[in-house]
Amino acid sequence: MSTASTTPPILIGKRPGGPELHLLPGMANRHGLVAGATGTGKTVTLQLLAESFSRIGVPVFAADVKGDLAGISQAGGGNPKVEARAQELGLAPLAYAAAPVTLWDVDGTLGQPVRTTVSEMGPLLLGRLLDLNETQTGVLTLVFKVADDEGLLLLDLKDLRAMLEDVASRAKELTTSYGRVSTASVGAIQRGLLQLEEQGADRLFGEPALDVQDLMRVADGRGVVNLLAAEKLYRSPRVYATFLLWLLSELFEQLPEVGDHKPKLVFFFDEAHLLFADAPDALRDKIEQVVRLIRSKGVGVWFVTQSPTDLPDVVLGQLGNRVQHALRAFTPRDQKAVKAAAETFRTNPGLDVKQTIVELGVGEALLSFLDAKGMPSPVERALVCPPSSRVGAITADERTRVVQASPLRGKYEHAVDRESAYERLRERAQRATDDEATASRGSGAGTRRTRDADAPAPRPRSSGSSQRQSVGEAMMKSAARSASTVLAREGSKLGAKLGAKLVRGILGSLFGGK
Numbered sequence: 001m002s003t004a005s006t007t008p009p010i011l012i013g014k015r016p017g018g019p020e021l022h023l024l025p026g027m028a029n030r031h032g033l034v035a036g037a038t039g040t041g042k043t044v045t046l047q048l049l050a051e052s053f054s055r056i057g058v059p060v061f062a063a064d065v066k067g068d069l070a071g072i073s074q075a076g077g078g079n080p081k082v083e084a085r086a087q088e089l090g091l092a093p094l095a096y097a098a099a100p101v102t103l104w105d106v107d108g109t110l111g112q113p114v115r116t117t118v119s120e121m122g123p124l125l126l127g128r129l130l131d132l133n134e135t136q137t138g139v140l141t142l143v144f145k146v147a148d149d150e151g152l153l154l155l156d157l158k159d160l161r162a163m164l165e166d167v168a169s170r171a172k173e174l175t176t177s178y179g180r181v182s183t184a185s186v187g188a189i190q191r192g193l194l195q196l197e198e199q200g201a202d203r204l205f206g207e208p209a210l211d212v213q214d215l216m217r218v219a220d221g222r223g224v225v226n227l228l229a230a231e232k233l234y235r236s237p238r239v240y241a242t243f244l245l246w247l248l249s250e251l252f253e254q255l256p257e258v259g260d261h262k263p264k265l266v267f268f269f270d271e272a273h274l275l276f277a278d279a280p281d282a283l284r285d286k287i288e289q290v291v292r293l294i295r296s297k298g299v300g301v302w303f304v305t306q307s308p309t310d311l312p313d314v315v316l317g318q319l320g321n322r323v324q325h326a327l328r329a330f331t332p333r334d335q336k337a338v339k340a341a342a343e344t345f346r347t348n349p350g351l352d353v354k355q356t357i358v359e360l361g362v363g364e365a366l367l368s369f370l371d372a373k374g375m376p377s378p379v380e381r382a383l384v385c386p387p388s389s390r391v392g393a394i395t396a397d398e399r400t401r402v403v404q405a406s407p408l409r410g411k412y413e414h415a416v417d418r419e420s421a422y423e424r425l426r427e428r429a430q431r432a433t434d435d436e437a438t439a440s441r442g443s444g445a446g447t448r449r450t451r452d453a454d455a456p457a458p459r460p461r462s463s464g465s466s467q468r469q470s471v472g473e474a475m476m477k478s479a480a481r482s483a484s485t486v487l488a489r490e491g492s493k494l495g496a497k498l499g500a501k502l503v504r505g506i507l508g509s510l511f512g513g514k
Helices: 025-030 042-055 080-088 118-129 134-149 157-169 171-178 183-198 237-254 281-297 332-343 353-359 396-404 421-454 471-511
Strands: 010-014 020-023 032-035 060-064 101-105 225-229 265-270 299-305 321-324 364-368 380-384
Touching: 010 042, 010 364, 020 025, 025 299, 025 321, 032 042, 042 060, 042 225, 042 265, 042 299, 042 380, 060 237, 101 396, 118 134, 118 157, 118 237, 118 281, 134 157, 134 171, 134 183, 157 171, 157 183, 157 421, 237 265, 237 281, 237 299, 281 299, 332 353, 353 364
Parallel strands: 032 299, 032 321, 060 225, 060 265, 101 225, 265 299
Antiparallel strands: 010 020, 010 380, 321 364, 364 380
């Protein structure tokens, strides 16, 4: 018997006096969608789902974009709105409880530092991060290939920068084996790296790199909720989306096949529209492949966004579980989005879905989950249940206590800069300089010895007819002296130009006509 069948269903919503709407744990890895306009209750729904998965022993990863999801680390209570909703749904009194939480932060100030290496990111995702075109991404791929072939590790940005400089300097040498290296593309990549550093994204790269198994921990039978502090990271949307996509890809590549059971991990992708905005076709294909296949690795992916139309149809078709909060229909574009959202649900004859979407209140949603046979249930209107953890942000002191209590404390705090491409290439350049200097010194000494050996001996002074001038030589010297005398005497009248002509005329008369 599978663990999914022995795990109780998760209560998500109900209507006063109406049926309860549950999510089956065994179907949670069939992915899901939480959609709705700003302020309609998406974050609270995400929190409810996260703590519910944690309660049944499923670890969770989510990005805390606004800083208000960290309240899941504290027990609830004292919130009049939460208590009123529990009372309305007949759930009072709530058993308030905190979920086990690990806080992560790229900067390392609001949680455990989270890093990856340049090699693990790969040229395709790094090209997206640097906003490269197809040609520039091709050159970046070439650089990665050269590094792999020469055994050079690309761990951080200085490694990549050194590798780019090395490849550019050897462009002619590498062209035959790897193809043309465009120096213009290398320059564009280097400029992109500078922009990343200005945004602080250079801290994302280095070691120790994140071990994805640390996201899949269970504490006392409850799954650990991993929250990435993304308030700063979200200011660079491309960096934010690319990092989460890398993490999803790592899970896909490293985890074994497990089939349809209770998930090993549930991954919430908040602000999911950023994942697909301006993404090149190759990257879209990769995203679609990961979403389609990662459920067999026991990972459920839930996209959180404003409208279902933010996602490509091929991705939207993979999302079997739906929570749709209110949408606004103020513009023709909004009205199209409402119509599209309504059409994604399995119809309910007793419910006008299109009209209901614009009438939903805060914390109210249209719900449809997969049944035991994997079929979507007819859409129902319901009030979302309140979470048992605190709704809202936590204080700085509470955050510090959560970070210090983490069993991972001490594993990621201190960056390690081991020998990699930067150091190896610098050593290579130094050896080349030393060899050139040695060769130059040896060549110089050898040249001097050769010159001394080959120099002609001084000619001895001799006597006799060989020292006497020929008739022609005597006439030429006499003519030159005569010309000099004439030039000196007549220079003020004739000038230098006429003197030169006179000399040429005299010499010509001696050697020109015979």
